[in-house]
Amino acid sequence: xxxxxxxxxxxVKPSETLSLTCAVSDYSISxxxxxxxxxxxxxxxxxxxxxxxxxxxxGSTYYSPSLKSRVTISLDTSKNQFSLKLSSVTAADTAVxxxxxxxxxxxxxxxxxxxxVTVSS
Amino acid sequence: xSALTQPPSASGSPGQSVTISCTGTSSDVxxxxxxxxxxxxxxxxxxxxxxxxxxxxSGVPDHFSGSKSGNTxxxxxxxxxxxxxxxxxxxxxxxxxxxxxxxxxKLTVL
Numbered sequence: 001x002x003x004x005x006x007x008x009x010x011x012v013k014p015s016e017t018l019s020l021t022c023a024v025s026d027y028s029i030s031x032x033x034x035x036x037x038x039x040x041x042x043x044x045x046x047x048x049x050x051x052x053x054x055x056x057x058x059g060s061t062y063y064s065p066s067l068k069s070r071v072t073i074s075l076d077t078s079k080n081q082f083s084l085k086l087s088s089v090t091a092a093d094t095a096v097x098x099x100x101x102x103x104x105x106x107x108x109x110x111x112x113x114x115x116x117v118t119v120s121s
Numbered sequence: 122x123s124a125l126t127q128p129p130s131a132s133g134s135p136g137q138s139v140t141i142s143c144t145g146t147s148s149d150v151x152x153x154x155x156x157x158x159x160x161x162x163x164x165x166x167x168x169x170x171x172x173x174x175x176x177x178x179s180g181v182p183d184h185f186s187g188s189k190s191g192n193t194x195x196x197x198x199x200x201x202x203x204x205x206x207x208x209x210x211x212x213x214x215x216x217x218x219x220x221x222x223x224x225x226x227k228l229t230v231l
Contacts (some may be wrong), residue, residue: 062218107215111166
């Protein structure tokens with residue numbers, strides 16, 4: 001059973017950079033299987049899900065067009081974790097951020113519990 | 122890319138069937154058989170219920186089913202149970218390694 005756990009600051013000031021990490025257990029993120037990838041999804045309070053971006057074991061990244069200019073997703077295979085950085089945040093970036101394992105077929109089969117990040121001064 | 126369109130709410134009585142729609146375009150729902158459905162309880166992470174339009178992951182009850190016609194995908198919950206009351210989200214591959222979600226539907230079991 002793959003497990004994912006998000007961690008990072010729960011409060012970020014406007015204009016600063018939001019940084020989150022997702023620790024993965026019971027599966028190696030450096031596995032050469034081409035079936036899987038790793039993603040970030042967010043959900044503003046009371047609203048729907050929004051895909052932020054995904055990263056493959058090769059390091060190839062794909063970002064939502066609406067966030068592309070501010071997003072960086074990276075892998076740390078030595079720690080079996082991957083990270084999200086979102087720059088120049090505003091109140092509109094306040095959301096629960098989820099990390100998840102993606103699979104060929106554009107689905108996410110395992111999710112972290114989510115972490116609330118509030119953007120406020 | 123725009124979010125897929127779902128009705129904000131749906132409801133049914135125990136034992137009835139309910140269908141939730143998910144409308145996109147030929148660039149997402151209509152262009153690929155990569156539509157997924159997720160169930161989310163309040164304060165919890167989403168759970169994959171349907172993938173590739175009509176496939177159920179192991180452990181998902183068989184009263185959940187999916188289909189697609191043109192640019193609209195559908196999730197049908199047959200024989201509604203009280204525990205089916207939750208929010209449901211569709212998602213679709215949108216080309217060029219992009220993915221888009223629907224706005225979500227709150228399913229109420231009356």
